[in-house]
Amino acid sequence: MWKFDSKGIYTVKSGYKYQYNQLPRAPTLTKDLWKLELPPKVLNFLWRALFNILPVCMNLIHRHVAMSRLCPVCNDELETILHCLITCPFARDYWVTSNVGWWGAVDNFPAWLSMIQTWCDRQQVQKAIMIAWEIWNARNGIVWKQKHVVPYTVLQKAQHFLQEWQLARVSMVSYDPNTVPAVIKWQPPDAGLKCNIDACFDAVTGLMGVGLVIRDSNGQFVEGMCKSLGYVQNSLNAETMRVREALSWVKGRLFNTPLVMEMDCLMVKQALDRILHDNSYFATLIHDCKFLVRDVASLSFSFVKKSANQVAHMLARATGFTSGLAEWSVNPPTFIHDVLLFDLNNN
Ligand SMILES: [Zn+2]
Incomplete structure (x- = not known):
């Protein structure tokens, strides 16, 4: 699936290049995404989501993999990338409890990202992408390993990765x-x-x-x-x-x-x-x-x-x-x- 670099070794960069060349319908907002301070594997995930090649049910159907089109988590709607990461009730619960908020009134995932980039500051954009990535991991855990997701683990994991970007909280009043x-x-x-x-x-x-x-x-x-x-x-x-x-x-x-x-x-x-x-x-x-x-x-x-x-x-x-x-x-x-x-x- 991946194209390798000149030495025949898969690198994240060659992976991006492959995706970029293979799928010319690049969203217009990609330039700024390179500047985000996110782990390479998260950026890789983001690219796959943006280019609509994340293996959600609807994409597997297009590749003629025999399976249900319905979201395996909620069993209620077609599983597109937007549904899986943003509009599925499972995902939405995480978004509304995060301080990024739920921005589901869009047509597709690139539009969601564009929305986030327009309305949120850089730190929140980074956090939003981390949350999307953790939702994707949690979804895979549910689908492939029948793993029970403890509420809030998604947010906690995303939070953990982004701790260094977090604003220090002023603790004037003790919080219990x-x-x-x-x-x-x-x-x-x-x-x-x-x-x-x-x-x-x-x-x-x-x-x-x-x-x-x-x-x-x-x-x-x-x-x-x-x-x-x-x-x-x-x-x-x-x-x-x-x-x-x-x-x-x-x-x-x-x-x-x-x-x-x-x-x-x-x-x-x-x-x-x-x-x-x-x-x-x-x-x-x-x-x-x-x-x-x-x-x-x-x-x-x-x-x-x-x-x-x-x-x-x-x-x-x-x-x-x-x-x-x-x-x-x-x-x-x-x-x-x-x-x-x-x-x-x-x-
Ligand atoms: Zn769903």
Whole structure:
């Protein structure tokens, strides 16, 4: 199957060259992919996925291998590369719990990668590819070895490989996962409105964006916005500034119903619940937040896992492409339709 190099030895490079020459329908985004800091075997996998030669069921059928066209994992849909790595419920569960998010509203795998490259920063692109690769390994484990995949192993493995690229977490408030309610899916509020907020902080440029979505007790979209907030020092300040921004935006709306503001940064949530006695910039920001809502009785804060905060996350990411402020009322922007539906279908 592989073409070998001049010495007759298979190398990753000759493998790529082979694939590149054999399949001229090269996606336009391949140039930047070479610059990604990923293990060669992962890049190799990526190339095979991009050129549609990964041996998923639909590709084996084309090679006249007698087998079912259905995905061997969910047994529900044709197994294309996009299905296998992204849209299969098995894969989707991993994407929504990762901080990359689920970007399944595309026609094929190259389109997914193009989407990721457009909307995510370089670190997240790398992480996304690692997750796709681990999903592929887990799928093969299930198909060929009947291996039972323990939930979260896929993410943990991808995480492990990318640890050196991870941003150092600021640990101001001790984090005890046992005290945190394990809400994985987004839940509509019992009454009134729920406002999900998220910040997107680009560690390279220091630029930050904030995303906000308000939904009612039926899960119906009410309002949404994203705003670019310029330069911030670190991600913790970014997280706090988004709360301040969201609060002042919500306050200007004068909603007459109870509103719960949901965020995925536990540190900020906990800081809002207590009195901080230091003079740090962080404490000042928290103070600003409390001051803003001092006369708003029906507002409360809650913490959710990232997986339940996907809509706000996508809106925050969108700030890279909107100048300043973008707002939507009643009708949500098309790029969040899928996640809104996903949140609704999971209740
Ligand atoms: Zn499937």
